[in-house]
Amino acid sequence: MINLLSRRAKTLHLATANYCWFMDPSKALCLKLAGAKGGTKPMAGMCDSSRCPQATHHPCHRPVWASSAQSNKVFIASIGRGQKAEKARLQGELERELRVLAEIDAAGGALAVV
Secondary structure (H helix, E strand, O other): OHHHHHHHOOOEEEOOOOEEEOOOHHHOHHHHHHOOOOOOOOOHHHOOOOOOOOEEOOHHHHHHHHHHHHHHHHHHHHOOOOOHHHHHHHHHHHHHHHHHHHHHHHHHOOOOOO
């Protein structure tokens, strides 16, 4: 494991909600979203790890995703009928968060409920 990490040290970027394996800048969603061509490192502020092919999620990231999903559930429940667009946007975010949680649980063998 040490040998693998030492070879990948320049490509691995640790974040609160994911690990970014920045091996191919042309596949980095953050650079595409920012319109940055020729980037040499990821743009953490533009990260959408639920959609980026170079991001991975692990059990240590689960609390961040679970907390965000719970917050979105509360916000969705408090949105009035007239705010359909906002409700739809938050529902989409919640669905992505729940998908990531399910993937973390499946990979880690955890049985957790949000």
